[in-house]
Amino acid sequence: MSDIAIKLENISKQYRLGVVGTGTLSHDLNRWFARIRGKEDPTLKIGQSNQLAEAGGDYVWALKDINLEVKKGEILGIIGKNGAGKSTLLKLLSRVTGPTTGQIKVNGRIASLLEVGTGFHPELTGRENIFLNGAILGMRKSEIRKKLDEIVDFAGVAKYLDTPVKRYSSGMYVRLAFAVAAHLEPDILVVDEVLAVGDAEFQKKAIGKMQDVSKDGGRTVLFVSHNMASVQLLCSRGVYLENGMISYVNRTDKVIDKYLNSSSKTVEKELSLFNRDIKINNITFLNKYGKKVTTLLSGQKITIRISYTANTYLKKVIIRLIFFNSNREFLFICNNYHTNEPFDNLENSGSLECDIDKLPLNSGSYHIDIRINSDSKMIFDKEQAISFDVISGDFYGTGKLPAIKRGVLVEHRWKIQQNG
Amino acid sequence: MTENTQNTISENWSMIIKPKRHWFDINLKELWQYRDLVALFVRRDFVAKYKQTILGPLWFIIQPLLTTLMFVVVFGNIAKLSTDGLPKILFYFSGIVGWTYFAESLKATSNTFVTNANIFGKVYFPRLTMPISIVISNLVLFAVQFLFLILFMLYYYFFKDVNIHLSLYTLLLPVLILITAGLGLGFGIIISSLTTKYRDLTYLVAFGVQLWMYVTPIIYPLSSINGIYKKVILLNPMTSIIETFRFILLGSGTVNFNQLLYSFIFMIVTLLLGILLFNKIEQSFMDTV
Structure with missing residues (x-):
């Protein structure tokens, strides 16, 4: 048995630009006509890479020729600027949409957290939503029942379990949603920047849970984020996406360095x-x-x-x-x-x-x-x-930074002195 | 080169995501694994629907009752169409109850992709669970209306001395429900698959179903129709359903097993076609919706 959890082979994803609807029928006919003549799809030839700024054709490659292997138990960080193709990659992995070319081979159950609380219904109670959300994420009823106490405990909503979630505070809502997903126990967990929401306490819990998942369970985590602090802390290896292509794969710190350097804005100034x-x-x-x-x-x-x-x-x-x-x-x-x-x-x-x-x-x-x-x-x-x-980088070595973005960071320690 | 050699030592992948799925690559096993989700969707629909209302499940019955009343006045009293010797209320109401299940299932499933684009865009689960759960939710609605139909029948039987024939044929009821559900689901998912690209269909559905009702013997008995019209109406797979529905409950009309078989085959074909199309669209619809 190989130790590879996910293998992407020549994955590309093409999107059509502009107003969908007008002209689709003619394009469809065009494509169909090309196919029956045994020719290549005429609409697939446009564009070399994803250049959102100078999109000339009607089609754009959100991802182009991605080849990647992710090992079991690895936490892989995916970084890149907006529009680099991070979300598209996650969408492909979570099977929300299919690739245009190439294939993804997966070993084990995959679960994605592109957004917590997907499928929550405001009228249903916390308990009902746990079951619904769990089932949407692929759990059997019996599995959820076994985990119910754990989930409620993690979310800290025991008192409100039979209250409709529309009465929940937004914090409780997110906690409950994450709790369900976190207890899903998939072999491969795909996480988007969902952790950016919620208070510090919850973020700590969430990150801790993700580390547990990978360390104890030997599960694979794919983590997409703009927050370098949490990427630095969580991930052992990083992938830097640029214009829909993999620009660099290496240890996390090296990839983050690369990412920081490629920033288009140049700081170097000719000063006179x-x-x-x-x-x-x-x-x-x-x-x-x-x-x-x-x-x-x-x-x-x-x-x-x-x-x-x-x-x-x-x-x-x-x-x-x-x-x-x-x-x-x-x-x-x-x-x-x-x-x-x-x-x-x-x-x-x-x-x-x-x-x-x-x-x-x-x-x-x-x-x-x-x-x-x-x-x-x-x-x-x-x-x-x-x-x-x-x-934001990992100043304290904990992956956490103050939410207040003013002032400076000071290195410090805490200890306790007991009286008597 | 190393990659190629690795490939030849083929590993056991639990899943391979490919660009284009085969037409017949339908994962029914996976659908079965998600059966709990179907049950939970049904529950959600039901709870959500009546939690927000004062009258609650009564709404299930108000609409068909008012429609029946209108039919009695317009088609029964003003146009004086035949009701095959049945009390007008029973005649129209039975037709409407049978038809509503079909029409509501079709209408609700026909925009599966569009109304669920948000949740479909976030998480994967077999998309078919959604339309299937809709058809089952509507079965609850049908059951409530059917209960009222039985109450009406009892009233007419005991107080108005209307003869109501129940026979062994009444056992056909589950078959009728099955065919209706299959037809509604089949047409619904065909339309929902096509609306992802051609949104025009959405507009067509509402009044298309309305028109369809008029070529189904709901406001008139099949026996009152002759000639070319009858041939056209018999092409409609819902015709034999409604006729048989009335026959097994009220004793009017006929059971034509050939017609029923026609409807059954029609249902199977529609459903298969629908599932194939739905399955094909499911993978790429997020890019076109």
Whole structure:
């Protein structure tokens, strides 16, 4: 028996653009005519890859030639920008729609959580909905009955079990829905970003459950998310989709790196900011491997490199990087005066580097003001010299981040002191 | 190359998702595995329907009663159409009860894909569970109406001295229900499969069913029709159902086993065609709906 849970072979998926309805009949006839002459489907030739921006033809490839193997017990993270084909891939895997070409081989029962609470009916009670939802997800009545207590316990809705779910708070609703799905015990679980909803407590439970499922049960999980923190924590391997094609498959951290770098927005700026004495040519961010990155990740080791050219030798240079969030709320300062690392003599050209071991920023947009003094004289001052984006990363090593996206992240520990 | 060699060591895959399904690749075993879901859908329909209303299940009966009343006035009293010697209320009501089951099953199943696009787009389960559960839910509705029909029959038998013949033929009732359900389901899923692409059909269904009713002996007995019209009406698979339904309960009309066999075969063919088409569409409809 092989240890492969899912094998995708040359999977492609084509969608038709524009208004469905007009012209379908003529297209159908066209296709049918081509088929009886033994020719290729004429509508299948258009487009090389999924370029949503410049969609010329009527058809677009949402996925193109995907080949992938997922091992049993593996948690595979699927990342990519909007429109990269993540959701389409999940739809194919959960059999909501079929592929245009290729085939998917699956070993074991597959269950998908593209949206929790599918098929919940507001008029039915919690108990009735557990049974209905469970049955929709493929469980037998007897199976659900066996798990009922566990499900109710996990969701924490015991008191309201015989109340119609329309009276539930939205939190209870989501908890109940996830509880049913989580107790489904499939061999392969396909999860979309559903976990983004619900409070922190519930997210913790959900992520914990998914880890249990994979560790104890040896089950396979396919996880699609924009939240790098949970991908980093959960997944051992990652797949980076770009324009409907697999761009990179590797260990999670490498794939996330790749994803961050390919961000189309370039941060590197030609700066011609100078007064008489110094000119800053550009500012770049480097990751721990010394590679340029364009988008940063919370908790990542980062180096900010500022290359300059100067007219003269500069003495006693003090440089300050002042970090602000997008509301221009002050966050923190990196100053070589405070760290006792003054640059006493600067060559005519070179670069200054500032290492931040653990970027203490939550996801969001930020910018930096730069001030440089030489010999106690201000020689450079630029507000919003550079701006950059941060994506939520695994700062605390727990996969969790505060929901409040303001301020900074501080590393800390908790312990307990008992009295007596 | 390594991939190819791996392929030759063929593994036991529990499922293979392919682009185009074969016409006859119908997974009835899977449908059977989901039988609990059918039961739960039926329950959901029933609970949801009457929980939101004041009169509850009474609505099941109000519509056919009012229709009967209207038929009595318009076709019975004004147009003075024959009712084969039966009390007008019994004649029309029995026809309407039999017809309603067919018509409601057809109408409700005919937009399976469109009304359930949301849930179908999120999770996979055998799509056929949906129309099947609709037909079974409608059976509940039929049962309630049938109960009222029996109450009417008892009233006429005891208080109006109307002779009501029950015979061994009455045992045909389950067969009639089966054929009606099969026809409703068959036509319904054929239409629902086609509406995923050609939405025009949705508009056709409502009044198409209305027109169909007039070529079914509901407001007139088959015995009052002759010539070419009779031939056309006999082509309608519902004709023998309604005629037999009246005969086995009320004793009017006839049982024609050839006609009944025709309806049965018609039902089987429609149902098979429907299942094939539905099965074919099921896989790709999310992209066209």
